[in-house]
Amino acid sequence: MKKILVAFISFFILLIIMIALVAFFKTDVVVKENDKVQIVATLFPQYDFAKKILGDKGNVKLLLNSGVETHNFEPTAKDIITIIDNTDIFLFNGTLLEPWTEKIIDNIEKTNCKVVDVSKNIDFITIKEFEEKNINPEIIYEEHEDEVNQQIYDEHIWLSPKNAIIMIDNILEEICNLDPKNSDYYIKNAQKYKDEILKIDEQIRNIVNSSTQKEIAIGGEFAYSYFVSEYNLKFVSVYTNCGEGENPSIPRVKSVIDYINKKNIPVVYYEELSEGTVAKMIAEETETEALVLYSIHNGDTENDSYVSLMNKNIENLKKGLK
Ligand SMILES: [Zn+2]
Structure with a gap:
């Protein structure tokens, strides 16, 4: 010490x-x-x-x-x-x-x-309020064990x-x-870049509007408060927060699997920085597909851009919404 x-x-x-x-x-x-x-x-x-x-x-x-x-x-x-x-x-x-x-x-x-x-000038979303409003009652969430790692705000503002x-x-x-x-x-x-981003926003809105089931499944770290709030998406998730690690309890994972089966959700998403171990396991169990939903904390400075990664999200979102 x-x-x-x-x-x-x-x-x-x-x-x-x-x-x-x-x-x-x-x-x-x-x-x-x-x-x-x-x-x-x-x-x-x-x-x-x-x-x-x-x-x-x-x-x-x-x-x-x-x-x-x-x-x-x-x-x-x-x-x-x-x-x-x-x-x-x-x-x-x-x-x-x-x-x-x-x-x-x-x-x-x-x-x-x-x-x-x-x-x-951005309205922050607090994790507590978001959880209170959006947590799926059919999923078994335990009390957060490690309060030190609990952040007050979701920091992934850019996903809107x-x-x-x-x-x-x-x-x-x-x-x-x-x-x-x-x-x-x-x-x-x-202005040129903002126009490209507006186009992305429009495309996502169109995908969401044209789908009948506006619900996605997340099998990893949860970085998507701003994203789901912006597009009024419902979601089922293993985590409610980012940075919680990869050790969800068995009852919780089981409740997510049951829910995906019940609602016939076709894709389980995970963050690009994780291995997606839990998401892949859930996908195997539910005979669905595990795909990345980019959280864009980080990226390849040579080849990626915010727009290119959001475009990948659009492609994967088309598969996850029905
Ligand atoms: Zn994060």
Whole structure:
């Protein structure tokens, strides 16, 4: 315990020294006239949105390595340097949705890096209220054992395309403030991407409207409060939260299996970052199909985009709604 404490204190002393050094060297540099805009984003959605807005006039770094989940993220000293070194804008979802940022936000603000909460103007969904309103009474949920891991809000705001558009506008505003001479270019890029997202929203709405049974099954981590709320989808799920791990009780899994059989639900979804072990097991048991419903916390920075992953969701949603 003492060792951990010493390591912890040393880490923070090191951190403060590094931040002080970077702040010291950066004080005279305000806007780098001919340099490109430099942005660091915590999660894939804001990474992708910023990249699309900036086009060739800037660079965006994603803080997470691909394939990493965010809920228990602890920044390393290297991450902190990435955030503050030569960065104009730090994009995150605010301290309520990304509590790990609370420890570092004050210090980032002391540098020339602008801290931008991209969740501004979005109505958050609290997990408790969502559960109270939406939990399927036929599923056996036990009390949450590990209260420490229970988050207050569902943080996956971007899974509602409407929220994605608000996030884009928040990012656009700050990029235009930083580099006003190119604001027409940024506004045009943002509009083009917002149009693509509106098309996705319309397609999902059409699929939902044309299906008679508007109910999906989730056999893994639950990141979809905003998604199901946006489209008035009913759902049956093994979990009601994201980051609960992969150990649901046997009675709970059994109740989900019974419900899928009873309602003839054709697909069991799971998040892309998980192996989908439980979903695949349920699919086998119910003779249905296990498919990914992308939660888009993270993505392949070379090949994926918010739009490309949402398009995959559209394809899989067509199979899961009847
Ligand atoms: Zn999640």
